[in-house]
Amino acid sequence: MTGSALASGVLAVAAALSLGLAAVGGAAVTAQRTAGAADAAALAAADAASGAVPTGEQPCELAARVAQAAGATLTGCVLEGFVATVEVQAAYAGLAAVSRARAGPPEG
Secondary structure (H helix, E strand, O other): OHHHHHHHHHHHHHHHHHHHHHHHHHHHHHHHHHHHHHHHHHHHHHHHHHOOOOOOOOHHHHHHHHHHHOOOEEEEEEEEOOEEEEEEEEEEOOEEEEEEEEEOOOOO
């Protein structure tokens, strides 16, 4: 009987750890996906602002479309000349992952 109780306890702890690690892993994936969406949105906005990518959309509209295609939502977009700074957000398990990115021509 003692061995059964011990085995049950070990299985319960292993299950709890597995669920915790799955949640942490999912959050890490969401954070990386959000960072990638921010990078892509900033590059799209900066390229549209500079004319490197011909488009009929405004740079921030293009950034919103790119962020949405990457599974995130554009929550901020600022253009200063050809430099775009964006903020995107994605949700995981009721929590928000927020990432910011900046793109533009090289300084100098």
